[in-house]
Amino acid sequence: MTTNTKVLDAVIIGGGPGGLNAALVLGRARKHVAVIDEGRPRNAVTHAGHGFLTRDGISPSEFRSIAKAEISAYPSVSFVEDKAVSITGADGHFRIKTSQGIQLESKKVMFAVGMRDRSLPVPGLAEVYGKSAFVCPYCDGWELRDEPLVIINKGPEIVHFAPVISGWTDRFTICTNGPDGLTDAERESLQRRVPLYDSPIRNIQSVDGIVQEVILEDGTSIPCRGIFFKPDLELGSDLPPSIGCQLSEEGHVAVDAFGKTSVPGIYSVGDMTSRMHQKIIAAANGAVAAAALNNELNMENWSKNG
Template identity: 70%
Template sequence: MEKQLLDVAIIGGGPAGLNAALVLGRARKHVVVIDEGRPRNAVTRETHGFLSRDGISPGEFRRMAEEEIGAYSSVSFMADTAVSIAGTDGQFQIETTRGQTFASKKVLFAVGMKDRPLNIPGLAEVYGISAFVCPYCDGWELRDQPLVIITKGTELLHFAPLISGWTNRFSVCTNGPDELTGAEREELQRHRVPLYDTPIRSIDSSDGIVRQVVLEDGTIIPCRGLFFKPELVTGSDLPRAIGCQITEAGMVDVDDFGKTNVPGVYSAGDAASRLHQAIAAASMGAFVAAAMNNELNMEAWRRIG
């Protein structure tokens, strides 16, 4: 494997990387999937919104995906971490923490995003159990429950109407200045949404289930769940290291086909999109894999001509 020139090295084995591997394997391309086995969604117990897989655990989803991809012998999996990448289109060199070196014509970054450390006491204990970031993924499980939303500014005025489709029993904690205009505060008041801008002292819970949010001024807000806006960074520094442009939001900048500004380098999934859902990442992985396969085929076609 080390001496073979692969068609595509996929860095990251989440839904985007796995679906890309499936499509490329079926296209008879030689592929390696390098994944360190520490996905961001490891904290969650179930994956939702994925047709035919609704409610499956992230670990079981990956196991089943790898089993299906195993039918295509040109795809290999490496439980490792890519630590460096060099070279140019047609001849990239990827090195891993275990000292493996892979040569590949193309590279696909499906590295996802990762959370910055959670700086609210008690939040880590409930994250993935009763505190979530995506109502499309977990809103059903908290329907009609009293919730606390932790966010502020323009994001808040997007999130409040959204969460109201699952429950109208929610309060907002901005954990400091709310960054709202007077008109925006009045809008929340019209909808009878309690707004607290005092910093959060702690989140109290029992067995992972939120009981209350306690503010620095002693205010106690009883609740049964939370939604919050996480602080995210790209799951690997390698895209930036090889020269990929990064957007202000911290994502890898790609065109409609998943191409980065670096020839031969693509990106898919959460690392290159705001649509942080498993089914969206898988869909993007399949689409970008098709674009990569087309580029590889065209290059081979032209060499013969």
């Protein structure tokens, strides 16, 4: 079992855009930081990410490679390719263990592990996920502009999503994959504008990851070239609630404007704190939280040495 005898300033659990940007800010602030990441990001299924200025269209793996190369200019930041499996202690002295038996001690902790998919709700969806089926039109709507799409969602969320997706294409069909969860008025309003089906989805037919049609249990076949669907997500790690971090009603880690959780000394950033799952937002969260964490450390050192 490997133990890091030096008490680090911070351990960042998760190496996505939020965690990496936090590591960059803290490295530039001369803090000793370890980033623990097992290298299995949720967005690995997609070939390219979008909406991040100067990095539009970059693959997730290349994004991380460039980020780590930039961070390597700051020698106080190290990377641990592993999975954090336990956290104990309190503000000023946390202990983090990994699946490979590495133990790290740190004054502060930042969770940046994002969310993970529980399951993909439709047969055939796994084959097209990240290729022609996506969850966010701001990330992938441009590539599917003016194409015939199927939207898999239901309830009040589809009432909001339908006018949003109409900015990219007016050729879409809504499949609720079972009871639609709509009021009569909501249903009538949608049906005046777009086709809406509540029959369960039998399967999705595709060729080389490109969807061809969605087939319903009632035999209806809906030709399309893309899908947007609502994923079923959970926290990417059980560690935040295990150490006492409060969760929101939506199941995210509750944080303030600076990424502080309900547990002193613990911060959280990125997808696990918000419904806005975009790389640029996660990176911004990481920068803000890292500055707040750094200021907290500096104030504590200032008071201690006064």
